[in-house]
Each structure stands twice: as C-alpha cells, then as structure tokens.
Amino acid sequence: MTDPQIALFMLGLFIIVVLLGFPIAFTLVAMGLGFGYYAYFDPMRMKTLFDNRIFDLFVQNTFSVMSNDVLVAVPLFLFMGYVVERANIMNRLFFSFQLAARHLPGSMAVAALLTCTVFATATGIVGAVVTLMGMLAFPAMLEARYEKSYAAGVICAGGCLGILIPPSIMLIVYAAIAEISPLRLYAGAMFPGMMLAGFYMLYVVSRAYFNPTLAPKPVDTDVSIGKVAYQLLTSFLPLAALIASVLGAILMGLATPAEAAGVGAAGGLLLAAIYRSLSWIRLKEAVFLTAKTSAMVCWLFVGSWTFAAVFSYLGGHDIIKDWFLTLDIGTVGFLILAQATIFLLGWPLEWTEIIIIFVPIFLPMLDTFNVDPLFFGILVALNLQTSFLTPPMAMAAYYLKGVAPDDVELMDIFKGIMPYLGIVIFSMVLLYNFPGIALWLPVYLFG
Numbered sequence: 302m303t304d305p306q307i308a309l310f311m312l313g314l315f316i317i318v319v320l321l322g323f324p325i326a327f328t329l330v331a332m333g334l335g336f337g338y339y340a341y342f343d344p345m346r347m348k349t350l351f352d353n354r355i356f357d358l359f360v361q362n363t364f365s366v367m368s369n370d371v372l373v374a375v376p377l378f379l380f381m382g383y384v385v386e387r388a389n390i391m392n393r394l395f396f397s398f399q400l401a402a403r404h405l406p407g408s409m410a411v412a413a414l415l416t417c418t419v420f421a422t423a424t425g426i427v428g429a430v431v432t433l434m435g436m437l438a439f440p441a442m443l444e445a446r447y448e449k450s451y452a453a454g455v456i457c458a459g460g461c462l463g464i465l466i467p468p469s470i471m472l473i474v475y476a477a478i479a480e481i482s483p484l485r486l487y488a489g490a491m492f493p494g495m496m497l498a499g500f501y502m503l504y505v506v507s508r509a510y511f512n513p514t515l516a517p518k519p520v521d522t523d524v525s526i527g528k529v530a531y532q533l534l535t536s537f538l539p540l541a542a543l544i545a546s547v548l549g550a551i552l553m554g555l556a557t558p559a560e561a562a563g564v565g566a567a568g569g570l571l572l573a574a575i576y577r578s579l580s581w582i583r584l585k586e587a588v589f590l591t592a593k594t595s596a597m598v599c600w601l602f603v604g605s606w607t608f609a610a611v612f613s614y615l616g617g618h619d620i621i622k623d624w625f626l627t628l629d630i631g632t633v634g635f636l637i638l639a640q641a642t643i644f645l646l647g648w649p650l651e652w653t654e655i656i657i658i659f660v661p662i663f664l665p666m667l668d669t670f671n672v673d674p675l676f677f678g679i680l681v682a683l684n685l686q687t688s689f690l691t692p693p694m695a696m697a698a699y700y701l702k703g704v705a706p707d708d709v710e711l712m713d714i715f716k717g718i719m720p721y722l723g724i725v726i727f728s729m730v731l732l733y734n735f736p737g738i739a740l741w742l743p744v745y746l747f748g
Contacts, residue, residue, distance in 0.1 A: 329604025417459025454717030
C-alpha cells in the first residue's frame, strides 16, 4: 500500500472504531501515535524504541493546546452554563414565557422554544438544555394534551440551538481549528441563529393554528398584564442582562471571548446567589462537570491535531483535494458536496468528531474554491444541528427519551424532529443565496 492509501485506511478505521463505541479522544491519540510511528519511522536515527518523531509531535501538540489563548474561553463558558443551569432559572423562565404567549396557538411550545433559545445562549450545552426541558416542559405539554411527537420535536430542536447561537463551544472549537477570529465568528452566527429559532417558532405556531388538536389552547388565560410583566422582569431580565453583557462585550470589541467568559462565570455565580440557588453541593457539581468537559475538549484537540498531522504527512489531504479538483465542480459544487458529506456524517457521528476530524479535511481547499472560512464555518454550524437531530444516532432524541415518560416511544420523538431537519436545510439554502445574513454583522463591527 502507498502512503496515501494508508492515510485513507487510517480514516476509515477511525470511523469503524468510533462506531464500535471506543472513546473518541483516546482513539484519536492511539491511532495518531500508531500510524505516526510508521509514518515517521527512520531506522537510521532510531536508537531506542521511543526514538521516533511522533512522540515529539504529540508532546508539542499537547503543549500547544494547553497554552492556546482561544481555548481558555471553553472552561469559563462551560462553568457559566453549568452554574446558570443549576440556579433553577429555567422553570421561572418557562412559566413566564408561557404566560406571555398564552394567546398564541401552541403557546406552551412557543414558551419552550423561547426558553431553549435563551438557555442555549446562556449555556451552549445541548445535552443539559434538552434534558432539563425534557423534565420541565415536556411533561407539562403532555399533561396539557399536546401530541407526543409535536412536543418532542420542540424540545429536541430547541435544545440544539446552542451549537449555533453564541457563546457556542462549537464555534470556539472551529475558530481554533480554522485559525480565524472567534469574535468575527460569533458576530457571523448571531443572525443565522436567531433566523433558525424564528423559523422554528413559525413552524410551531403554524402547525398549531391549522391543526389545533396538536396543541389544545389553555383553559385559563385570564392573567393580568401586571403579573406577566412581573414574571418576565424577575426571570427573563436578569438572565438577559447577563447574556447581553457577555456577548455585547465580545461583539463591541471591549473584551476577548476568554475575558467575557470570565465575567459571565462571575455573573452566573451572582445570579445563582440572587435566586438563592448557590449551594456548596451545586457549586461542586458545576466545577466537576466543567473540569470533565474541558478535559474532554482538550484531549480531543490533542488527539485530532496528532491524527490530522499524520494523515496529512501520509498524503491523505492531498489525495482528497486532488479528487475534488478532478471533479471540476466549482465553488457551488464544492459547498454542496462538503455540506452533504457533513450531513451524512451526522447520522453516525456527533459534532465533536465531525468538527475536529472531518472539517479540517475541507479547510485547506477553501482558498482553492474561493470560500470564506467564516462563511463556511456558519454553514457547518447550521449543518451540525443535524448531528443531534438525524436518526438513528440523534443524540437529542436519546437525551429526551432518557427523561421522558415510559409511554413515549423513540419513534414518536424521531417523527417529531424530522420537520426540523427540513427547516435546517432550508436555512442553509437561504444562507448560501444570501450570505449577508452571516457576513454583514462581522463586516459592520470589525470591517
């Protein structure tokens, strides 16, 4: 076998091993070291078993990840999210939105989507949002005689918005991989994220309007405006102020993402204290989950950079690039093929594997096809909604199933999330035809 063939075999073997259930980060490290030992093997300079340049590369990659300024924001944003998640704000928020939207068709579904959108902005942790909303809003909708699949689709789709809406951890990871400014990436993701959330709202209200049996209207709608205003003032306004201060400082150039994340983490602690939800046990849980998730992200980077370096050294990137060039498909064909590949990978894989392993394969080709890496990143972020929503590995569905009542079948959840896949694809088509949706705000703010 030639070196490029070995590189492709390495990539295929990685997918098989991951599908068998092996941990992704350590699979990347093991395969990077194993194939790298072959790639960098030099019998002339080898004196001991460990005298191979792959070990030097692994150490350098580990140091580079741990000293990366962009990645400092990851544990801070995670800590902010976990603290806010444990401050018991979600139930207040859902109740106040439910009162405010009580006259709309599918008012509880609208309230659930609004809550998911706000919490996605505050936390960016998909599993946490879907699980908490599955315990809070999903039983309430079922009790109000909402159709199972309709209610399940709302929770799953709304919970996945954290991949796209800043401060998304995925956007920070992409910024580090593509070596572009996370500030510009955050600015570029604002309008597409809100657009997608708006399309979800429109779909939910329209279906409930034309088919009222899906979402029966609440019986008691006689609530004073003063009570609604008070509920919104005490639940939505404090969290909105925290989010606005964090994202505003980033987008206005007053602070880096890491500095804004530090302010957000402190603000999350203050918010939890104000709501009298800050306890030693909850603080320990937040710190533990932050450390656990941050370690996973960092080791994913170490493994992926080692894996990618070996893959490129063996000629894997060149053979894929040459194949794309021989197709003579142009910019449009390249974007369609790249996004279709990422969409199909969303069936068996999660966003972490896709963004860290497969997206870097396309990045060297962006200059060749004259594609802005920021625009490509927003398309990928939109597309990665599907990695949580596409059966059979739709993780959002499994998160919800884990906390749903026993009579809710997995097929009911799958049925509910399928229309949202169509909305995501429509949003991607709209974004491609009108790239200003993503590019106007970064250009306006940063030139």
